Amino acid sequence: MSLVVMKFGGTSVEDPAAINRTAAIVAGRVAMGNLPVVVVSALAKVTDQLLRAASCAAKGDRTGALAISSRLRSRHRDTACALIKNPAESAALVTLIDQKFDSLDEILRGLAAILELTPRISDLVVSYGERISSRIVAATFCERGIAAAHVDARDVIVTDSQFQKAVPQDSIIEKRAAEMLRPLIEHGKVPVMGGFIASNEAGITTTLGRGGSDFTGALVGGALSASAIEIWTDVDGIMTCDPRVCPEALRVKVISFEEAAELAYFGAKVLHPATILPAVKKNIPVLVLNSRNPTNDGTRIISLAPHCKSPFKSIAVKKKLSIIDVVASRMLMTHGYLSEIFAIFDKHQCPVDMVSTSEVSVSLTVDSNDKLPAIAADLSQLADVKYEGKKALVCMVGEDIRGQSGIAAQVFAAIRHINVRMISQGASEINMSFMIEEEDAEEAVRSLHAAFFQNPDPAIFDVEAQKGQLLAPSS
Ligand code: ADP
Ligand code: ASP
Ligand code: MG
Numbered sequence: 001m002s003l004v005v006m007k008f009g010g011t012s013v014e015d016p017a018a019i020n021r022t023a024a025i026v027a028g029r030v031a032m033g034n035l036p037v038v039v040v041s042a043l044a045k046v047t048d049q050l051l052r053a054a055s056c057a058a059k060g061d062r063t064g065a066l067a068i069s070s071r072l073r074s075r076h077r078d079t080a081c082a083l084i085k086n087p088a089e090s091a092a093l094v095t096l097i098d099q100k101f102d103s104l105d106e107i108l109r110g111l112a113a114i115l116e117l118t119p120r121i122s123d124l125v126v127s128y129g130e131r132i133s134s135r136i137v138a139a140t141f142c143e144r145g146i147a148a149a150h151v152d153a154r155d156v157i158v159t160d161s162q163f164q165k166a167v168p169q170d171s172i173i174e175k176r177a178a179e180m181l182r183p184l185i186e187h188g189k190v191p192v193m194g195g196f197i198a199s200n201e202a203g204i205t206t207t208l209g210r211g212g213s214d215f216t217g218a219l220v221g222g223a224l225s226a227s228a229i230e231i232w233t234d235v236d237g238i239m240t241c242d243p244r245v246c247p248e249a250l251r252v253k254v255i256s257f258e259e260a261a262e263l264a265y266f267g268a269k270v271l272h273p274a275t276i277l278p279a280v281k282k283n284i285p286v287l288v289l290n291s292r293n294p295t296n297d298g299t300r301i302i303s304l305a306p307h308c309k310s311p312f313k314s315i316a317v318k319k320k321l322s323i324i325d326v327v328a329s330r331m332l333m334t335h336g337y338l339s340e341i342f343a344i345f346d347k348h349q350c351p352v353d354m355v356s357t358s359e360v361s362v363s364l365t366v367d368s369n370d371k372l373p374a375i376a377a378d379l380s381q382l383a384d385v386k387y388e389g390k391k392a393l394v395c396m397v398g399e400d401i402r403g404q405s406g407i408a409a410q411v412f413a414a415i416r417h418i419n420v421r422m423i424s425q426g427a428s429e430i431n432m433s434f435m436i437e438e439e440d441a442e443e444a445v446r447s448l449h450a451a452f453f454q455n456p457d458p459a460i461f462d463v464e465a466q467k468g469q470l471l472a473p474s475s
Helices: 016-031 046-058 062-083 089-114 118-143 169-186 214-221 257-265 273-282 337-347 370-377 407-414 438-451 463-471
Strands: 003-008 035-040 148-150 190-192 197-198 204-205 227-233 254-256 286-290 299-302 314-327 352-357 361-366 384-397 419-425 431-437
Touching: 003 214, 003 361, 016 118, 035 118, 035 169, 035 214, 046 062, 046 089, 046 118, 046 148, 062 089, 062 118, 089 118, 118 148, 118 190, 118 197, 118 204, 148 352, 148 419, 169 190, 169 214, 169 273, 169 314, 197 352, 214 273, 227 273, 254 257, 257 273, 257 299, 257 314, 257 384, 273 286, 299 419, 337 352, 337 370, 337 419, 352 419, 361 370, 370 384, 407 431, 407 438, 431 438
Parallel strands: 003 035, 003 227, 035 190, 148 190, 227 286, 254 299
Antiparallel strands: 197 204, 286 299, 314 361, 314 384, 352 361, 384 431, 419 431
16 A cells, blocks of 8 residues: 655645545545545645734734734634534634634734744744644544544654754654654554644744745655655646746646756745655655646656657746846956855855856846845955846756757747846756846746747647647637
């Protein structure tokens, strides 16, 4: 019997109808003889609202913060009542939800009194989203006849203490999964836990960073050596670009770990960038599936993808980036200059996405705009510094860029009407990236999609769905 980790994102648990669909998908798996471990996100948009409540409170807007919390309380209570029909179970769940919101309100009042929001308290506040959603989902599963057992993810996923982007401690997670999840599975239970939330070794709540529930799913899958890690979301899989930007986007049927990691890192929100790591370590396939269309095959992410006739598999976009230009004649024939520049980014713990150098200048792109003034101040000790925000990085990914000539010419011909600020190709051999103004991003993606996905390879892309779209009467 195969153990499968099934992670359901915010839209897959957003309301009673979505939670019922999720329960039906899991029940179907149990009926097939699979052994699921379920990881759920907070209900859609709840994490954003919790962060907003925390920041209102820390600015002294106690009433505003408590109003957000009160709306969230009603939404969770209503969802629970709509799902759980057994009066005793329903009352117990509502009491539990009330207790959680009472303690959240205490924290918000405290924040409004001390007027300071630390990363540690921010993690504690957002943790309520997954702590409560996982309870509602577990109770629903039980009522639908699935032998669910709620597990507090913070007891299993142990991290360091870098709040808001904590780093998992693999060996401890493996041990905890063996102690806490394995016995449940062996007793025929379906463990249900929240994604994204974790704790440090002292038991203090941490989180894995935004979108981190995918990562939880992968960590659990890795720790239990699962036969598959399934990421259930609101689209048919990894598409040739964000379908919200370009409705002609096609499902990619199969993609390599390396390609998927590159896409996730460069902004394809469908997958958290760290999801691939635990899967690669144990060579566990990752599937991206649609909880609104569960019979669709989704995308299969595996170590070696089959050859594709077209150079690219997908286009990702990362927005809200800045370009920093560091200009100094000193660079000419000096060594150690670049390391001084990078040391400054390191000091500010600021990751750099792209780098381009000339004899007298270095251009770098970063996405943490709040740190920029301090970084620029330090860099100005070395050279002249300019920085500009509102940039977007477009990243075209595909194993088959390797060895094909004339690709760059085709890419830049397709976006000849758009001003390109920086270009990078070669670092990974499977990605070609360039920097443009944020306002041009959608247009660039649509033009590139039209140019490169005209004749998609049916072995790799779901061309049947495209034909269906073309045949469907327009509404
Ligand atoms: P979840 O809440 O399930 O984690 P997310 O919102 O994090 O879902 O990710 C799914 C969304 O990712 C999709 O609705 C889609 O708009 C966006 N997306 C961006 N790029 C892609 C892509 N290449 N393929 C599929 N979806 C993408
Ligand atoms: N709820 C968290 C977020 O919105 C984690 C996730 O859904 O993956 O970032
Ligand atoms: Mg997500």
